[in-house]
Amino acid sequence: MAVPLELYQVLAGVLFSIGVLGVLFRRNLLVIFMSVELMLNAANLSLIAFSRGLGSVDGQVIVFFVLAVAAAEVAVGLAIIIDLFRKEGTVDVNSVNLLRG
Amino acid sequence: MVTARSPIYSALSLVGVLAVTAVFYLMLSAPFLAVLQVLVYAGAIMVLFIFVIMLLSLRTEEGGEVMGLPTGARRVVAVVFSLLLLGQLAYLGATLVLSGRSGGGPPGEILGTPVALGTQLFQRYLVPFQMTGILLLVAIVGAVAITRRHGRRGLEGTMAGEED
Numbered sequence: 001m002a003v004p005l006e007l008y009q010v011l012a013g014v015l016f017s018i019g020v021l022g023v024l025f026r027r028n029l030l031v032i033f034m035s036v037e038l039m040l041n042a043a044n045l046s047l048i049a050f051s052r053g054l055g056s057v058d059g060q061v062i063v064f065f066v067l068a069v070a071a072a073e074v075a076v077g078l079a080i081i082i083d084l085f086r087k088e089g090t091v092d093v094n095s096v097n098l099l100r101g
Numbered sequence: 102m103v104t105a106r107s108p109i110y111s112a113l114s115l116v117g118v119l120a121v122t123a124v125f126y127l128m129l130s131a132p133f134l135a136v137l138q139v140l141v142y143a144g145a146i147m148v149l150f151i152f153v154i155m156l157l158s159l160r161t162e163e164g165g166e167v168m169g170l171p172t173g174a175r176r177v178v179a180v181v182f183s184l185l186l187l188g189q190l191a192y193l194g195a196t197l198v199l200s201g202r203s204g205g206g207p208p209g210e211i212l213g214t215p216v217a218l219g220t221q222l223f224q225r226y227l228v229p230f231q232m233t234g235i236l237l238l239v240a241i242v243g244a245v246a247i248t249r250r251h252g253r254r255g256l257e258g259t260m261a262g263e264e265d
Contacts, residue, residue, distance in 0.1 A: 031111050034108075037146065045126075048125075048131050048213075070146070071237065072237050075149070079244035
C-alpha cells in the first residue's frame with residue numbers, strides 16, 4: 001500500500017488524455033468508441049482512488065453505476081455503428097455527413 | 102492503443118489496459134469492482150467490440166491520414182497536447198515530492214467487499230440501482246430496434262413480429 005494516492009490520479013489523467021487523443025485523432029468510429037471507454041475507465045480509477053483516500057465506499061458505488069451505464073452505452077453505440085455500416089459501407093467519420101446542413 | 106493502425110490491435114491493447122486497471126482496483130481495496138471490471142469490461146464489452154470488428158471486417162485505416170488535418174496543424178496540436186500532459190506530470194510530480202505525503206486512507210480493512218457494496222447499493226442507492234436496471238432494459242431494447250433490418254414498415258410491422 002505504499003503507492004501514493006497522487007500517482008493514481010496521475011495515471012488516471014494520463015489514461016484520460018490518451019482517450020481524448022484517440023477521440024480527436026482517429027477516424028475509425030470503433031476506435032473512437034474504444035477511446036471513450038478508456039476515458040470512462042480513467043474516471044473510474046480516479047473515483048476508486050479517492051474512495052480509498054476518503055475511506056468511504058460511496059465512490060465505489062458510483063463506479064458501479066458508471067460500469068452499468070458504460071455497458072448500456074456500448075450496446076446502443078455498437079448497434080448504431082452496425083446500422084451505419086450497413087447503410088454507408090464504412091465507419092470512417094469523415095465520410096458520414098448525413099446531417100450536414 | 103490510439104496509434105495502432107488496425108482496430109483489432111487497439112482492442113487488444115484496451116483489454117490489457119482494463120486488466121491492469123483491475124489490478125489497481127485490487128490494490129485500492131476494491132476487490133468486488135476488480136472482479137466486475139474483468140467480467141463486464143474485459144469479458145462482455147470487449148467481446149462485443151471484437152465481434153463487431155470481425156463482423157465488419159475492418160481493414161486498417163487507409164493512408165494514415167488523420168482527421169483530414171494538414172500535417173502542420175496536426176503537428177502543432179500534437180505538440181500542444183504533449184506539452185500540456187508533460188506540464189501536468191511535472192506539476193504533480195513536483196507537488197508530490199514537495200509534500201512528501203505517502204499513502205492515503207486508513208490501511209488495514211478492505212473497503213469494497215461485496216457485502217459493503219451491496220449494503221450501500223440496496224439501502225442508500227436503491228433508487229439509482231433500480232433506474233440502472235431500467236436503463237439497461239431500455240438500452241437492450243433500443244439496440245435490438247436499431248439493428249433490426251427495418252424496411253418500409255413502421256412500428257406496427259415490427260411489433261406484429263413479422264420477420265424481415
